[in-house]
Amino acid sequence: MFKLSEIKELIKLVDQSSLQELEIENEGARLLIRKPNKTESVLVTTAPVQQHAYAPVGQAGPVNQAPVAAVEVAAPQATAKQEDPSLHKIVSPMVGTFYSASSPGAASFVSVGSRVGDKTVVCIVEAMKLMNEIEAEVKGEIVEVLVENGQLVEYGQPLFLVKPE
Structure with a gap:
């Protein structure tokens, strides 16, 4: 049972x-x-x-x-921000576990309002015990964090919304 x-x-x-x-x-x-x-x-x-x-x-x-x-x-409804075509989506390049910081006690790489460059590390996605740093790939400001720390993510799943500069 x-x-x-x-x-x-x-x-x-x-x-x-x-x-x-x-x-x-x-x-x-x-x-x-x-x-x-x-x-x-x-x-x-x-x-x-x-x-x-x-x-x-x-x-x-x-x-x-x-x-x-x-x-x-x-199913949860998509937010209006996710549908805004002017925002850039940073997506997961793989299936894995999302981590917002480098270690459990450390501060998050980025949060809402953070300014990022194209090489700024925004999170880590763990896949098969390998920690993969995910970069912003765009210069701008983080508008929304779409996943929670420790959450399982899929390939192509949006992680962050960025307002490009």
């Missing part, structure tokens, strides 16, 4: 990733998390997975249908 905390964590991971669907079977329970059309659905069944005599070994037979709980959560 799945614990509520585990389900919440899986929903969070699927929401932050490019996955559209995740299905897991564990101890006779099946969990399906799906993101169709800007919403997230969670289906949980508690029916045991049954093997039938006519099913070859290693292949599951039909599953008894049990009551299903469904939860729909609307």
Whole structure:
């Protein structure tokens, strides 16, 4: 059986990733998390997975249908700033974990209002235990930080909005 905390964590991971669907079977329970059309659905069944005599070994037979709980959560709306074409988006060049500072106790590389040059390091994206410094690539002012420290980021995901000079 799945614990509520585990389900919440899986929903969070699927929401932050490019996955559209995740299905897991564990101890006779099946969990399906799906993101169709800007919403997230969670289906949980508690029916045991049954093997039938006519099913070859290693292949599951039909599953008894049990009551299903469904939860729909609307996806967050994009901010008006993200849609402003005059702003430059600094995007993640890889999948990884976003860090706003060089170490846990250090000050952030940049924050809203910081002035940056094209070679200014704005954050670190950790991928496979390698710390990759991300540079602004544009001269200007940080208008918005779009991700939180420690958040998983996807390839191409906007990290910062910069008002170019």
